[in-house]
Amino acid sequence: MSFTNQEKSSIAPRRWALRGDLLDFTAAPAWGDTESPAVRFDRDHWLLIEDGRIVGRQAAEPDASWARKDHAGQLVLPGFIDTHVHCPQLEVIGSYGTELLDWLQRYTFPAERAFADPARSRAGAEVFLDALLASGTTSAVVFPTVHKVSAEALFEGAAARGMRLVTGKVLMDRHAPDGLRDDVEQAERDCVDLIDRFHGRERLAYAVTVRFAPTSTPEQLAMAGALCRADASLYMQTHVAENRAEVAWVAQLFPQARSYLDVYECVGLVHERAVLAHGIWLDAADKRLLAERGAQVAHCPSSNLFLGSGLFDWPGAEFNVSLASDVGGGTSLSLPRNLLDAYKIQALRGARLTAWAALHAATRGAAEALRLGGEVGGLSAGQAADLCVWDWARGPVAEARDAAARELHERVFAWMTQADERNLAACYVAGQRRV
């Protein structure tokens, strides 16, 4: 069933019910299980929504007091959670011919410099947030730029859309070009002001945002750690162990550190609200530390393949793993496309990623790792009605594949390999239709 533009722009009724094939998770599926008790699939059920929250799910049609949206025959999933993505990098997506450190210099830093202009920051945030929603992503952990105004624009844009968003001004006081460096004192003042104004307001949260170890002085890293220690409700986001040349550079810059991760650990940045992107080149002690601290790695499959960074050892991760697009190193904001790339990475390593482990990491797994499990990542009573409706198949090839599927994992896995943003039929945030 399709909706008119008028329906999209109108405010949803206070109480309404959505019909479709409901799929979410009640626990983490075991690695390799194609049949898992953690999967909750309710074919042709109704989800009951009141004041933007889910209040129930049932097989029976609700009574006449409920308004209805009929998505029978379509797949309903919790909105995806992209745990690592860069707002200012939309226009460098698909840039040719480099690995991480050259790619930053040649493509990324010039694009980020433009966000010093408040109008550019606001326009960039609007396009970016709408593109996330159009990809079926309703929550995200986002890098803006070093400019305070770029974080403000994201917070304001997310609040206007009712989205759950975690972001924070990027800290970067060395090894970056003119126009993209801050200094410790001004950066601290900007962080404190942004935390006061946005952290905990509506569905927004602040992340102390270190770009990566090479672009912050030890003094700036210490300041970032002090911010985290002063308020345990703050998130932290950064990059770690993405590429071998980067790891070697960090070892050169921080000769006293045991490892790349240890640079962050020494200043108190590795904690249960820390989101570290990539984590490809970690050793056994690093992996144990991430698990002990309750931190998570945002696995960025399309980026890792595109930049030739390496093959992430997912089955060997003892720590929380979530899924991320890492646009513009990644080649698509669509998490289904990234899940397919995650499958291919494991196939190259001789392992097999099930649709259940993949989808769990992009929904409930990410929510739990962010300590937001009560709010997002599932279709349970009490959670926000952040959900997406997907066509099971689009076009003759996917339709033939869908029709041939004999059991649920086969059907959902085929969906994961064939679907992208064109399969998105509707996207709701806190019960309001946004796409």
Ligand SMILES: [Zn+2]
């Ligand atoms: Zn990144």
